[in-house]
Amino acid sequence: MTDDVQTSRFRRTLTIGAVAVSAFALAACSSGATDGGDADAGAPADISALDVIAPADPGGGWDQTARAVSAALTGDELVGSAPVTNIGGAGGTVGLASLATETDFQTVMVTGSVMVGAVETNASENRIEDMTPIARLTQEPLVIVVPADSEFETVEDLVDAIVEDGPQVTVTGGSAGGIDHILAGQLLVEAGVDAADVPTTLNYIANSGGGEALTMLLGGTSMVGISGVGEFAESVESGDLRALAVSSAEPALMLPDVPTLQDEGIDIELTNWRGLLAPGDISAEQQQALVDLVTEMHDGGAWTDAVETNGWTDAFLTGDDFQAFLDEDITLTQETLRTIGLTS
Structure with missing residues (x-):
């Protein structure tokens, strides 16, 4: 092929x-x-x-x-x-x-x-x-977030760090193989990582609910979070988290100022x-x-x-x-x- x-x-x-x-x-x-x-x-x-x-x-x-x-x-x-x-x-x-x-x-x-x-x-x-x-x-669109003091300013910064440092960059979200995990994998494939290398390059920490992912982010035990906009929007609005991008074609209703992945030059749309x-x-x-x-x-x-x-x-x-x-x-x-x- x-x-x-x-x-x-x-x-x-x-x-x-x-x-x-x-x-x-x-x-x-x-x-x-x-x-x-x-x-x-x-x-x-x-x-x-x-x-x-x-x-x-x-x-x-x-x-x-x-x-x-x-x-x-x-x-x-x-x-x-x-x-x-x-x-x-x-x-x-x-x-x-x-x-x-x-x-x-x-x-x-x-x-x-x-x-x-x-x-x-x-x-x-x-x-x-x-x-x-x-x-x-x-x-609902997904949103990629980081703690307020994170070194990552853009999704490109994040993806570059994962490609370079691999499992040292921890990403948390919903269940293994779920849509949050899929989006993380798609970001790496879009960046040029071979599909066969995604499981070993990506350090994804699965959770059974968005509340657990939020606890990990706020507690400093994970560097990046991916979940539905509704699960992280309140923490973004309070300033505890920063949103890097949403996965929809248009800005999210709850986070209208956050760019889409396509705005950031990444050809992914996922809801x-x-x-x-x-x-x-x-x-x-x-x-x-x-x-x-x-x-x-x-x-x-x-x-x-x-x-x-x-x-x-x-x-x-x-x-x-x-x-x-x-x-x-x-x-x-x-x-x-x-x-x-x-x-x-």
């Missing part, structure tokens, strides 16, 4: 979240959603309460999303209660394993780009494809999406009831306020459109992980 073809293939994976709706994708759907499943298959689809799983420890983007969903559902009186349970570990795959054993259809779990990557790098027995897709909710899954073995009626409930939540004032407050971008998808997006995102993530040397 020529360098030009490799570059083309690599750059095609940079915007994870591009939707290519094929006939196969439109036909695809969760096995639990089509065959009726075993979990309360004959139960009424009325939803009076909803359990919400955040597959990460408190403080990160999944936790923020789960609590925003809970607050919107109860704030607009769509359900009587929507308790949040944190099940952290292994990039969300511990939570995914828990969802796989759930027998109550009135349960949803936050998912997103990080989990798509973690399923691959952890060789998870439970896969997103085995669950029932409900909705994609939001997307983190988040959405909801339900257990795999539920009926089509139960899936539709969950979709209807989440659609009503999305259209309500409480959720609209949460999206604005957190600086998220609305990216709502349900049904075949969300299924097609998932199929494409999983395929592109698999290709990207191979490209940057994180999977074989």
